[in-house]
Amino acid sequence: MTSPSAPPLSAAIPGILRRPAAPAAGIVHLGLGNFHRAHQAVYTDAAVTAHGGDWGIIGVASRSSAIPDAMHAQDMLYTVVEISPEGSKFSVPRVHADAFTAAANPDRVVRAIGDAGTRIVSLTVTENGYNYTPATGSLNLQDPAIQHDLAHPGSPQTPIGQIVRGLQHRARTHTEPVTVLSCDNLADNGHHTQRLVREFASLLPPAEAAEALAFIDTHTSFPSSMVDRIVPATTDHYRSLVASQRGYSDRIPVPAEPFTMWIVEDNFIAGRPTWEDGGAVFSDEVAGYEQLKVRLLNGTHSLIAYLGALTGAVTIPESVSHPTIELAARSVLRNEYLPSVSVPRGVDVDAYEEQLFSRWRNTALGHRTSQVGSDGSVKLRQRIPLPALQMLDDGRMPQLLALTTAAYLACIAPLPGFDPGPQAHAMEDPARVLLAGLAAGSRSGQDLARRVVGDHHLLGEELAKRDEFILRTGEFIDIIHSAGPLAAIAEASTAASLTPAPSLQTVRSTP
Numbered sequence: 001m002t003s004p005s006a007p008p009l010s011a012a013i014p015g016i017l018r019r020p021a022a023p024a025a026g027i028v029h030l031g032l033g034n035f036h037r038a039h040q041a042v043y044t045d046a047a048v049t050a051h052g053g054d055w056g057i058i059g060v061a062s063r064s065s066a067i068p069d070a071m072h073a074q075d076m077l078y079t080v081v082e083i084s085p086e087g088s089k090f091s092v093p094r095v096h097a098d099a100f101t102a103a104a105n106p107d108r109v110v111r112a113i114g115d116a117g118t119r120i121v122s123l124t125v126t127e128n129g130y131n132y133t134p135a136t137g138s139l140n141l142q143d144p145a146i147q148h149d150l151a152h153p154g155s156p157q158t159p160i161g162q163i164v165r166g167l168q169h170r171a172r173t174h175t176e177p178v179t180v181l182s183c184d185n186l187a188d189n190g191h192h193t194q195r196l197v198r199e200f201a202s203l204l205p206p207a208e209a210a211e212a213l214a215f216i217d218t219h220t221s222f223p224s225s226m227v228d229r230i231v232p233a234t235t236d237h238y239r240s241l242v243a244s245q246r247g248y249s250d251r252i253p254v255p256a257e258p259f260t261m262w263i264v265e266d267n268f269i270a271g272r273p274t275w276e277d278g279g280a281v282f283s284d285e286v287a288g289y290e291q292l293k294v295r296l297l298n299g300t301h302s303l304i305a306y307l308g309a310l311t312g313a314v315t316i317p318e319s320v321s322h323p324t325i326e327l328a329a330r331s332v333l334r335n336e337y338l339p340s341v342s343v344p345r346g347v348d349v350d351a352y353e354e355q356l357f358s359r360w361r362n363t364a365l366g367h368r369t370s371q372v373g374s375d376g377s378v379k380l381r382q383r384i385p386l387p388a389l390q391m392l393d394d395g396r397m398p399q400l401l402a403l404t405t406a407a408y409l410a411c412i413a414p415l416p417g418f419d420p421g422p423q424a425h426a427m428e429d430p431a432r433v434l435l436a437g438l439a440a441g442s443r444s445g446q447d448l449a450r451r452v453v454g455d456h457h458l459l460g461e462e463l464a465k466r467d468e469f470i471l472r473t474g475e476f477i478d479i480i481h482s483a484g485p486l487a488a489i490a491e492a493s494t495a496a497s498l499t500p501a502p503s504l505q506t507v508r509s510t511p
Helices: 034-038 041-050 066-073 106-114 143-153 159-173 187-200 206-219 237-246 286-311 316-320 325-338 349-360 376-383 386-395 400-413 433-438 445-457 467-483 485-497
Strands: 026-029 058-063 080-084 085-091 098-099 120-123 178-182 227-229 252-255 261-264
Touching: 026 106, 026 159, 026 187, 026 252, 034 252, 041 058, 041 237, 058 066, 058 106, 066 098, 080 237, 080 445, 085 237, 106 159, 120 159, 143 159, 143 187, 159 178, 159 187, 159 206, 178 187, 187 206, 252 286, 261 286, 286 316, 286 325, 286 349, 286 376, 286 400, 286 433, 286 485, 316 325, 316 349, 325 349, 325 386, 325 400, 325 485, 349 376, 386 467, 400 433, 400 445, 400 467, 400 485, 467 485
Parallel strands: 026 058, 026 120, 058 098, 080 252, 120 178
Antiparallel strands: 080 085, 227 261
16 A cells, blocks of 8 residues: 555655665675565665675565565665654665566576676575475475476576576686675574585586585685564555655555664675674674574564464564563573573673563564464474473473473464464464374374474474473473463473573673
């Protein structure tokens, strides 16, 4: 919905742009969604404004043409709307040089990545976009899209296939170096991406594989990064807000919280923008920041989303405002996730926790539980196993991590006769059909947990062997189904209180 009286957003509207033109392209970005446009694009816009450079972004959407079409209609512009209870702030980045859809132009993706002017290929394609097997971390060779990309070099469908085919093009034409920068919530995402790229390349015919691997090993770099900003979906509310407050019509405004963070390993073989001008931090402790984000923020966020959805909460602020859910969230953060984190130098964990809860309470943002709870089959594999295994090895049961797993299954794969509610039904998950089939044939929560966590390795191979964790997860499923999520929280909290939390001195880094 757009305002019939407001003119469409364009570069001709006075007072909205900091620069007369977008920079020449130097970055190809895979995943032209809201997060990229409110995060990396904003940092790049600040860098180019401060120091110039050919760091324009070619944005590549995966399947939908909605955003590329709108950007072309709006001179490659859109509005970032910072939402807080105190009010809204508006900005218009001018950093995208082009935008198109990969599904309709697969050969163009290869050419863009392969172009000598491209010095960085970055990704925000979600954990699910890397086409790997969560249980092993390796490329999913059974995935039809991966099989297609190995057989059809000119029309790759997956980001990993697109990158390798683009690197092959570079190796054969000009051998200019390039950096591949993952900005997704994957542990050690730089090395994880490098491993998948090398694995794909090694599966090519021998001569091609040798050429591609040699180029990857000598002419590419794969820095790790940690990204953080809550960016909800665009709705007509934000379109109307832009029209009323800014006086123009924007088809694709991006709502975002005021908070933003980017921690990056400074390993760019072909140069980079001065992202620090936008507030990015270059650090040798990216792994510690990743742990903070993936476990304390994302892991706790998942529990809030699933418990909230099961109680009927539409938004994260509504969910975390429930005292019982907040209690569970603080417990899992402090007592089950934090002991597994190597806290970076200078980070005040208590202040970080309070900052998280303040962000989650941002009622103006209205982040939906259904959005946060989507793709849990991939996300939870990044968040739960390591801290859970650490606690189990210490002889302690990770009560709230088992409850997170149970709440996820209650939302995505409820046992027959249990309705988890509309927010759970709205969650998207690549494993929903598989898990729902397993639930339909299960007699109890313990039966379901055994099938999903044990037999199908939802949380990896190691937790699949831990009968005590599987049993506890199943017990929580049964409690949720029979007495509701609040009863399950009470049970988990009571059981957790019987075992004192460990000292955190060993995991906090010292200056």
